[in-house]
Amino acid sequence: MPADTIFALATPPGRSGVAVMRLSGREAGSILDAAIAGKRPRPRHAVLRRLLDAAGTLIDQGLVLWFPGPHSFTGEDSAEFQIHGGPAVIEALADRLAGLGARLAEPGEFTRRAFEHGKLDLTEAEGLADLIDAETGAQREQALAQMSGALRQLYEDWRERLIDALAAIEGEIDFPDEEGVPEKLAETAGPILSALANDLSEHLDDGRRGERIREGFGIAIIGPPNAGKSSLLNALARRDAAIVTDIPGTTRDIVEVRMDLGGYAVTLADTAGLRETEDVVEKEGVRRALTRADSADLVVGLLDGSATWNQEMTPVLERSDILVFGKADLPQVLTLPDSLEPDFALSARTSKGVGDLEWHLAGIVSERLSKREMPALSRLRHRRNVEAARGALARAQQRLTDPELAGEDVRLAVRALEGLTGRIDVEHVLDAVFSRFCIGK
Template identity: 50%
Template structure:
């Protein structure tokens, strides 16, 4: 659902669902004070935790004893008055407090991402920080957490704002040249002073855009596909790597049909491992469909482990399975039954059955994951949205650098376009159409 941008006071459970020692309910808006008054009989000093009895304002029934906090706007997460109720995390307590809040006039339940959206509207965070916050909540591994913390802390925002200031500085030089267009300092202003600024910015943008999508990969996890001839041991390997029976293993070739995904944390890097239907001249229609999916998955993978059945080796994948040779990692399985002959070099040998060679394989995967995801630049692009705008900025800067310097109006326009694209990254311009998408990704209570 889309977040409404009205001025009502909103509330939601901000901690996770389910039984817990403590659950936190957040209230934000003009009536946060009144709500506290009605539930607890008073409003504590801002930022001081106090223990209070919560009673239902309608029935006067005792609901819980809770730790209560109040933040006076604008010094709060959303920039509005905010109250927090740290209640006992049982379903009945929670239902009672939520129901009582719902009966207070002027209050309504929050929609997904609505707290963060209000924080954005009140300039507490920009779009990149809001995206970073969403990532922090989703982060499953250490490297993901590091990246999300950097971004929610404003690293990308600061970089974009710095770039934008430089563009505006260059634009002011071009505007000045426009004002004095019949005088001799025009070339000095544009060629001598604006151009080097734009050139440096352009280089910096190229460096960040040429990051091999590491930041986006880290957000999404590295996709590793297990492919190979039917019966080569793909499902056995998946199970051995996850140390549980996620996939069915059997002597019959053609066992796996649907792709099966599991998530691994390799040295802090997130990896999605995908087991696929084995390749063979398939008999049934279902298996053929499975094989079609194997092709689709392999085509989208960051890395394809080509698993070779040691007892019946098929050394190479079919030519049309993978477009990029660099994404293939050949692995020789069933090393307990057979060994590869010398002609095949130092191929990685494993046995999914005995566990032999699995540590080496995990080591190799971890190294690949690190190489494909570890931060080169301290600030990373983490989403396609950001990349798209930064590319638009780069193109406008290229147009400036390639254009005729004496066409001052056109050069000024190039810089305006570039600055606008950066403004869209942080959300300082043209935001309306992206807000629903960005904040809709949050869960309720964030």
């Protein structure tokens, strides 16, 4: 366990009404006593105290709290200083704590210590990081569920079921001379492994719902040049995010807008106009537009309803999930081949129909990302571990006639699930998780 004592600002740097400085470690109590005038507060009681520098000069007056371990966030002796948020006050208190032997914490070090002291597991720590970063209601709800142990409980249930299957397999290995061992093994461990494999598959086959909630649902707007894609992006974003001109080919790279759509984080992308061109830069823009359309969760194809049909519109029809006619404030002359009809007609200039499209998009996002019975996988790390566990289970099911091999596969599945919650101390995994936290958390 860490022996040194750490401190960090837990609130954003800069000028503010109140700033919070946190302190944690073996010497937290003695450092707290030396930094304040008066006696140490009772545990978990906020008390007004004068904070003093090494010469006994007043730094500030603020609220001080004392959290003796293990009943603290980190599981160690901890203290908190709620001071005025002026940069000079913050710097003076930091200098005082450093002078008393504490060191500035690394990013995520407080939460890592909480993990190392068993106060939370790795999925709960990741949920805490997601809660800090949450921009929408859906992100907040998912992060709170994960921070409260929803994923941990699911993974622990799977692990316990695997251990039950492994116990049955080990029992068969211990009595290899009995008749009908493979049959008995299939009767006992087989149903457990089969049911668990189905659960893992269901968990994985969710359209990456949790990752999309956390990272954002991708919507790409594609169309020929000068169809009004940038105008539509600006109308949906309610700001001038993309340059709009009457010159075809103005947008040559992807312009992204992050927005809250029905409580879900959405990344809306305006792309270069799709057409044949000899311009090297524009050609690269078209390539990127098609690549983004292929990777997007939803593609909105936009055609100029006031233009006549041409072959540049064909890729839009082929790649679109939703087809929109723009410039509805102008006379509409566009007719589509094969009697196709647009899903929406709108005018970004007058806002006619934009609200209807936005409502429809919000409904699609909500339907795809709405809550399911199982908590969602929120990170690629989780998905890879569950995939590894499912693969090991599939091999175990095929090898039930050979208990030794089946047992090894089940142990690999158990190990993959233990890696999800951090039971296995994989140092580079821990470093990757906690390095993404802000300093002071």
